[in-house]
Amino acid sequence: MSLALVHTRYQLTQLVRIPVAILGAAFFPAASLVFFVVPNTRDNPAGATLATASMVVFAVMISNLFGHGTGVAEDRSRPWDPYTRTLPIGPAVQFLSRIFTGIVMMMVSLVPVVIIAALFTPATLSFGAFVLAIGTVLLVSLPFTMMGLAIGYSMSTKAALAIVQLIFLPLAFGGGLMSTPGDEPGFIQTIAPYVPTRGAVELMWAVVGDHQVNPTSVVSLAVWTVLFGSLAVLAYRRDEGRRFH
Template sequence: MSSLAVTHARFQLLETIRIPIAVFGSAFFPSAAMLAFVVPFVGDNAEYATLATVSMITFSVMTTNLFQHGAGVAEDRAQPWDPYVRTLPAGAMPRFAGRILSGLCLMAVSLVPVVLIAAFFTEATVTPLAFLIAAGTTVVIAVPFILMGLAIGYSMPQKAAIVVAQVLFFPLAFLGGLMTGPGLAPGIVENIAPYLPTGGAARLMWAAVSDIPYDFRSIAALVGWTAVLGGGALWAYRRDEGRRFS
């Protein structure tokens, strides 16, 4: 199954790379936010700049996976190639795994500008160990957003999936506290954020690069969201398969 997953991932990456604007688009919003809000306002404060950078990384993880898997999967379902691949005997898991691998690769590309802006235009700083922990945490927090994108992509037509992804990303970012620093959001946001996937992801990232302790409410909520969204993605895939191939 691993070789099939790699083959699917390679195919997805080649399709995306052939349209360079798709790769550029996933990196644009977090990079623009870094230049517009982080660099001029907290760029000269090492602590705030570091926390803001990982918030933008979380934002990039969310948007990349929502659009790559949400809109991307819905678009693929409309192509003649998709029904043919679905008839092959390999099953769903290699395709799911391939999409996750390709999504992680594209996500890594979208994060490069954010990291470079933080390194050259702000006072953000991390130790080598904290950098490695943050890199591993980035992969972990990507999982629920990948599953969210898959659930959207397999349950909706292309036009609806794009709209839903666009509608979701800003409220999730704002209510998750990505637009402010730790403890600086409005009271209602501080109360809600730990229980949202964005808030839980941001708090894991903040803890990875600073002395902020891990919030176990957020960790539990993130695990719960991962399970729910994983179940939703699998249900959407089977529902789509039953409707189109039964």
């Protein structure tokens, strides 16, 4: 654990030196909240709260897909990464440090969303629900963390960037993040329970509001988490075998 924290500090130091990376992760969710939520929920506290929860999941997805997907792919192209892979630390340290770094960056990207919702929407949340929401955020970030790692360890920087850009909007729309519960188009309601973003946002909706979770969505989220976790491990081992054996 101590080695993982050392590697986490190094990775965070790298990111702090590039502020645009932090700003980019926070921009899309904050902008979506400003343009789509703030003008349409002025007299609807419950709707504003659910919509803010949707934007939180949007921020979680973007932060982890770009942070791990493009971030890991870019790190693999630098001389420092091959050196660290020769150290006797094992893959657990590599994975844990990436996950810890992603959690910190994810929480930073959520700050503008929470501030905008608190100042410019009627969204309300008790302290207990807020604490529970933080724990839920950590839970629902797992599939997107694993997805990002799988992309980052299996593709070049340009390919990873292209894939992340291609999938993050379909995941958002397919999971119903851009609409309130029950107001999605018919085809979205059909496919949403099988998209990882839906299970994530339903758990968030249940925490912050009166929403009944669809069991299919939660089971699907768990399946996607295991699948992406397995793909991330396989991608790491394949990359290690190709480059260092």
